[in-house]
Amino acid sequence: MPDDMRPVWIIARREVRDQFRDWRIIFPIIGLTLLFPFLMNFTAQQILDFARGYGADIVGERLVPFLMMIVGFFPLSASLVIALDTFVGEKERGSIEPLLNTPLQDWQLYTGKLLAAIVPSLTGSFLGMAVYLGGLGMQRVPLPELELTLLILVLTMVQAVVMVSGAVVVSSQATSVRAANLLSSFIIIPVALLIQGESVLMFWGTYATLWWAVFGLLVLAVLLVRVGLAHFRREELLGREIDVLNLRWGWRTFRQQFTGGAANLRDWYFKSVPVAVTRMKPAVILTSLFALVSIGIGAAQFQYFQVDIPTTDLGGSLGQVVQLLPTLSARPMLLIWLQNLRVQVIGLILGVFSFGILGFVPILAGMGISGYLIALLANNGIPALTAITAFLLPHSIFEIPGLILATAAVFQFGILIATSNTEKTIGEVAITALADWAKIMVGLVMPLLLIGAAIEAWVTPQIALLLLS
Template sequence: MSWPKLERRKAALVASRDLRDAVSELRLIVAMVGLTLAIPIASASGVRALAAFGGGTAVVDRLSLVGAFFVVFIPASFSLVLALESFVGERERTTLEVLLSTPLREAEIYAGKVAAVLAVSLTLCYGGLIVYCLIAFPGLGYFPLGILLALALSTICQVAAMVAGAVIISLNARTMRAANVMASFIILPMSIVLQVEAALILLGRADFLWAFALAMAVVAIVLLRMGFSGFSREALLARDVGLRNPLRRARRAVRASFETRPGIFRLIWMRRTPMLLAAAGLPFGALAGYLAGASNAVPSAVMRPVLASLIRSTGEGGPINEVATVFSHNVLAFLLVAVLAITTAGLSGFLLTFAPGFLLGFAAALSSWTLALTGIVPNGIVEIPAAIIAGGLAIQLGAAAIHMDARGGWTDRVLAAFADYVRALRWLVPALAVSAVLEVFIG
């Protein structure tokens, strides 16, 4: 699907309207500007004091980067508040109907809302970063321009992802309280991303920020596309309809999702495209693993404990215990893939085949393909097709989660994809049991 058409001038009208509303609150301006200036000044002063009192060049350099990282992201938290308020605030101020009655296209309204929040957030982020750099780095003899540029780009992508996700929440929430609760679906993943980025900076691998910027850019594009596709005047105005008996409606929706679903063979044919993607994960993973092992990009000492499972059976005790261990691990992996499919846009389904392929290729790089293949034969004859089916259905589940339509039906699509996965487990779980028996007694 193509991106919706819009006139930039009309979108700018909506953005300027929201910007006027944002700057009209004096207390909000004082809080945002004050924190944007106070935090960089305090952080930079701490770095300067550490350098003055002999904190060590390596320590000071590393902490100066960590300070820049937190300084540039803390103002970005304001974007979440402003984005959550974009549509819910209009509803609570009873100005939403006025906005939607204008001759503007849905895409122009949505783009204007997003642009206004991004303008405020990025101004605060980069303003804080500039203040921090002007105070912290002069006289240190150290100015990591490349890392700061990566940090600046990563900030744009992270803020865009947060704003896009928060605006989607604002579209679907009925009250500001509900929007704040639903914001945890943004805060928790972003907190993990921030911790990983901070750890990379502390470990001296800040060059990986470019990879994070690319990943967050993809997330931002997906979320923006979801918002544009799912924004509808009629759906937004009808958000308050049908609030009675939510549990009964939920039970009916779940029951309906399991009715008239196709059988396993027809389901495989219907979902052949995502299953082909899942099947491609195995050879791609094997190639990536072989290159990583041959070039020593990943230390072999890290992978050897995992590679042992490709050569001999896992588990301790008798054969029954080993079968139970292998079977339980595989079933747990299949269940986790389904749970993570919605939040990872189906990437977990691809990883279900890519990860074993990576381990296989890495083992082949350290030994030989013949020896590596002994770890997946004969159990792989059953386990690999089961993983491809489960991975394809998980990819379909993720695709249903990120596909939004102005006509609605998101819940029905996700429940139908989830029902397909659950119904397929009736065949996949016995296949995993057979695979575990083959791995222990024959493999």
């Protein structure tokens, strides 16, 4: 074993040994590992017989792997409890400080505790699935295919890593076990939704999609471990003692970052906002590339979803659109603007829970659909250039940069959260990253989208009418 890993192993071994001396952990794991699978065997057999009675064999067949997934998932619930206790529990019991005084490096301590939370539950999980499969074998119920079994095993493993690494992040940042338990809903709710989604896919039989879920969870697990390591600080573990929502401090931190020390609006626009944009230059470049690629992917979808659209009376249809959108009428313009803003806020919410990654969804979807529509129009006799000029170009000159900036700002938020920062707490990093996002939104994205919405409501239909009637 490499010397660097030895302390990791020492920490993990002690913790695992300690867990196996605690009946409050042992009994549920034994129950979920050895007894629950038999209950699931019984359930599987009953439902198979019931479904066969109605000729719905497929329901029974899909149920067998689904129950395997559930049997594997239940012991993981113990890992959440263990992981939530890792740091903050030791802090409350006063045993963390002697550990922090040893020559352990932060990553060694963190990884040791992470392993200690994952390994016993995962072992229980695999054992439970083995018991379940063994029970099925004994009842002569057809076992799931090898690839599907492997898929469920890998899925369970990445789920365990995601849950535990998320809980360890919570535990290392929370001020008390109570706070950690309250914050665990940020793990439990998404995982519950995930399990529901996976169940649907499992019954639907779209196992290839589940491999994508594995990939997504793997990325999330890596990011969560990275975030945990990046923001793990001994000092913070000992420093914070009480759970107080310090709104004044939060607002002051936000305000400082948002204004960037600017004395007036002009200063803010010409100094603070450009600094924020410069900081997220790589994110802007990456977002632009993704946007271009998604246009291509969208256009390529035309071959799978071919639709014939009547182009004979295009002028008439466009004329109706123009009548619906009278020039300088505020309502359609505001509706478009608010819709675009709403999408950006959804992008932020998705991004916050996925380190910026799902923040790409709105722009990828928008650009993909645009690509598809251009291909559709081009294949229905309207040249691509004309289609772009008529339907997209006038307002997209403003809208697309706005969307790119908004997406990049969400991605930048994720990057900042996942980046080590020895000067700030994770809360401070989150607040300042949010302030940067708000700065980009208020300073650039909202005005750009407003101009874009005005052009989209008042100018684009006129140009389309002019070019295509």
